[in-house]
Amino acid sequence: MAKTIEFHDEGLFHSGHAACPGCVEALAIRVIANRIGRNAVAVVPPSCSAVIVGPHPNSALDIPVYHTSLESSAASASGIRRALNASDRRDTEVIVLAGDGGTYDIGFQALSSAVERNEDILYFCFDNEGYMNTGGQKSSSTPWLAATGSTPRGKPSKKKNLVEILAAHGIPYVATATPGHLDDLGRKIDKAMTIDGMRMIIILIPCLDGWGLADDVGVTMARLAVECGIFPLYEVEQGRTYTLNRQSKTLPVGEYLKKQKRYRHLNEAQIGLIQAEVDEDWMRLLEKTGSRR
Amino acid sequence: MNAAGQRTLLTGNQAVAWAVRLCRPQVIPVYPITPQTPILEQISAFSAAGEMTAEILTPESEHSAIAASIAASLTGARVFTATSSQGLLLMHELLHWAAGVRSAVVMCNVNRTVASPWGFWPDQTDSLAQRDTGWIQWYTESAQESLDAVIMAFRLAEGVNLPVMICHDAFYVSHALETVIVPGQAAVDRFLPAYSPRFNIDPAAARSVGSNVDQTTYRRARKDIGAAMTEAGVMTDAIAAEWSGLTGRDQHGAVEIYRCEDAEQVFVTMGSLCGTVREAVDSLRGQGHRIGLLKVRQFRPFPGDQLRGLLRGRERVMVLDRNYSPGNGGILHQEARAALYGMQGQPAVLGYLAGVGGVNVTPADLVRMAIESGPVGQDDNKFTSVWL
Ligand SMILES: Cc1ncc(C[n+]2csc(CCOP(=O)(O)OP(=O)(O)O)c2C)c(N)n1
Ligand code: SF4
Ligand SMILES: [Mg+2]
Numbered sequence: 001m002a003k004t005i006e007f008h009d010e011g012l013f014h015s016g017h018a019a020c021p022g023c024v025e026a027l028a029i030r031v032i033a034n035r036i037g038r039n040a041v042a043v044v045p046p047s048c049s050a051v052i053v054g055p056h057p058n059s060a061l062d063i064p065v066y067h068t069s070l071e072s073s074a075a076s077a078s079g080i081r082r083a084l085n086a087s088d089r090r091d092t093e094v095i096v097l098a099g100d101g102g103t104y105d106i107g108f109q110a111l112s113s114a115v116e117r118n119e120d121i122l123y124f125c126f127d128n129e130g131y132m133n134t135g136g137q138k139s140s141s142t143p144w145l146a147a148t149g150s151t152p153r154g155k156p157s158k159k160k161n162l163v164e165i166l167a168a169h170g171i172p173y174v175a176t177a178t179p180g181h182l183d184d185l186g187r188k189i190d191k192a193m194t195i196d197g198m199r200m201i202i203i204l205i206p207c208l209d210g211w212g213l214a215d216d217v218g219v220t221m222a223r224l225a226v227e228c229g230i231f232p233l234y235e236v237e238q239g240r241t242y243t244l245n246r247q248s249k250t251l252p253v254g255e256y257l258k259k260q261k262r263y264r265h266l267n268e269a270q271i272g273l274i275q276a277e278v279d280e281d282w283m284r285l286l287e288k289t290g291s292r293r
Numbered sequence: 294m295n296a297a298g299q300r301t302l303l304t305g306n307q308a309v310a311w312a313v314r315l316c317r318p319q320v321i322p323v324y325p326i327t328p329q330t331p332i333l334e335q336i337s338a339f340s341a342a343g344e345m346t347a348e349i350l351t352p353e354s355e356h357s358a359i360a361a362s363i364a365a366s367l368t369g370a371r372v373f374t375a376t377s378s379q380g381l382l383l384m385h386e387l388l389h390w391a392a393g394v395r396s397a398v399v400m401c402n403v404n405r406t407v408a409s410p411w412g413f414w415p416d417q418t419d420s421l422a423q424r425d426t427g428w429i430q431w432y433t434e435s436a437q438e439s440l441d442a443v444i445m446a447f448r449l450a451e452g453v454n455l456p457v458m459i460c461h462d463a464f465y466v467s468h469a470l471e472t473v474i475v476p477g478q479a480a481v482d483r484f485l486p487a488y489s490p491r492f493n494i495d496p497a498a499a500r501s502v503g504s505n506v507d508q509t510t511y512r513r514a515r516k517d518i519g520a521a522m523t524e525a526g527v528m529t530d531a532i533a534a535e536w537s538g539l540t541g542r543d544q545h546g547a548v549e550i551y552r553c554e555d556a557e558q559v560f561v562t563m564g565s566l567c568g569t570v571r572e573a574v575d576s577l578r579g580q581g582h583r584i585g586l587l588k589v590r591q592f593r594p595f596p597g598d599q600l601r602g603l604l605r606g607r608e609r610v611m612v613l614d615r616n617y618s619p620g621n622g623g624i625l626h627q628e629a630r631a632a633l634y635g636m637q638g639q640p641a642v643l644g645y646l647a648g649v650g651g652v653n654v655t656p657a658d659l660v661r662m663a664i665e666s667g668p669v670g671q672d673d674n675k676f677t678s679v680w681l
Contacts, residue, residue, distance in 0.1 A: 050504070
């Protein structure tokens with residue numbers, strides 16, 4: 001049954017942006033821009049979000065954007081934050097719109113330090129599970145066995161669990177979200193904006209090109225990822241209080257994997273191994289949320 | 294403290310910290326490294342005592358320190374940072390960035406040998422290896438000069454929207470205790486008004502910085518940096534004249550000359566070695582040699598025209614480099630030769646690698662070198678630098 005989503009669009013994200021047609025990252029940015037409002041500054045490293053926001057002299061965003069280097073988003077955002085604080089503009093929100101590579105990998109050191117210092121920054125990580133800007137190579141967020149340009153036979157190691165790493169830092173707020181759950185994403189942005197200090201929202205972005213998907217399945221794929229439990233929707237506050245936003249997983253992981261070209265080399269046994277791992281991770285998460293069953 | 298200033302004992306690093314305090318920066322991202330650390334600690338102490346109000350940001354690396362510095366500067370804050378050697382090299386990518394986005398960051402680099410092998414000695418290869426990054430570079434000789442340079446650097450950086458690097462030598466300047474005149478706050482405030490950039494990152498105007506450009510725009514941005522460098526070359530001397538007036542002490546611009554009036558031979562060098570050269574010059578003058586010193590204070594923009602004007606018609610120029618570019622030689626030697634090449638009255642230009650790795654160079658070494666070099670001859674215009 002079709003459900004209409006209430007969405008108040010103030011026009012802060014413009015049409016004519018440069019995302020691949022059908023990409024749900026653009027959808028996520030539209031929601032973010034309109035929820036955050038005009039009293040904000042965005043920091044954007046090289047990534048799909050930089051492409052989407054647009055080349056000079058255009059910008060798809062109605063707030064100032066500082067295009068920074070791949071590894072410095074958190075440090076650059078800290079500099080802007082401190083400069084704003086120094087001139088008593090604490091109410092201006094500093095946001096980061098970065099990819100997983102710029103967050104989990106090359107920008108991780110700067111990120112960890114910004115979290116440790118508890119800088120007042122709202123950081124969005126668009127997790128398309130690879131370096132898409134450079135044509136689709138692995139990042140440390142690429143899941144186990146997914147094929148990329150640098151792991152053509154499937155990535156031999158697991159996806160890094162950034163939520164847990166940040167929770168271990170005691171970050172005030174970290175959450176996962178997807179463009180397939182826009183009401184949930186909007187609520188998380190609103191909530192994050194009421195919290196002081198470092199906040200991170202990791203948004204799963206099914207990449208049409210990098211994952212091998214049809215143009216119109218971005219939203220569906222994001223929902224499948226949540227429904228099969230491979231990408232649980234949850235929030236952690238102060239590194240301690242866990243909230244699971246979708247209480248059960250309802251699909252076998254194969255339903256999700258089989259729709260993506262990056263997994264087409266998998267055999268049933270491998271899908272079984274991934275299922276076992278998803279189950280184990282899910283159990284561990286349930287223990288943390290206290291809703292063990 | 295009166296307007297003319299207070300006389301006190303300070304190391305070069307403390308003098309820099311005092312200058313920073315007087316300049317009232319709003320954001321200071323900084324990471325420790327020997328022999329820069331005392332700058333960071335002195336600034337932190339001022340801040341802890343409530344004598345400075347800057348936001349001090351202590352990130353995990355120099356890379357993040359410079360990233361934060363650039364972004365804060367673009368947001369309209371006056372920004373200072375400091376580093377040395379490995380730290381400066383770790384910043385390299387973003388040093389280009391700092392100039393590319395036209396930030397007005399002022400940084401003190403304490404010149405120290407670059408690993409490997411590890412060393413903690415005065416050597417200017419670290420900052421000279423950054424000569425193409427678009428930073429204005431000044432080299433100072435004493436604690437007093439470092440203090441005045443930092444104050445003038447903010448005026449220059451904010452005047453032309455280019456970052457400025459003040460370089461002083463490890464230990465000889467950074468840790469040596471000297472009598473320093475600390476100017477009064479009122480004089481500094483008059484000289485250096487609050488920073489108000491023409492453009493900054495501000496939600497009131499949704500301007501973006503640094504996005505993808507086409508070839509023509511990129512080229513134009515580079516040419517603009519070149520024009521700002523040219524402007525800086527002119528502004529440096531004017532700023533020095535103004536600060537001289539306010540302090541009642543002689544301030545120098547891009548170059549400084551010592552006993553060059555009738556000199557047939559002129560030493561050319563930068564940084565702490567200048568003190569040694571002054572002594573050698575005095576001693577050689579005492580023996581009847583017509584010799585002087587040209588100190589290059591500003592390495593970028595390179596004061597080529599001033600070198601040509603001041604060295605035209607001299608017999609010989611002896612360039613001393615406390616740095617080494619393997620496969621070529623001394624970096625100042627290369628640049629001075631290039632500047633003097635082909636002009637009427639071109640002097641012979643000799644290059645000496647003097648004090649590389651922090652080895653001590655004494656006035657006696659330089660006296661011997663000048664005397665042994667004998668009359669100007671065929672051999673004198675050697676392309677390569679000679680190890681002293
Ligand atoms: C220091 C540095 N190394 C490499 C690059 C090249 N590069 C640009 S974007 C990118 C990958 C970014 O991946 P991610 O952050 O996941 O963003 P996505 O493109 O997937 O949105 C790389 C490696 C760069 N810009 N800077
Ligand atoms: S490469 Fe992927 S994530 Fe990037 S814009 Fe295209 S579809 Fe979206
Ligand atoms: Mg990515």
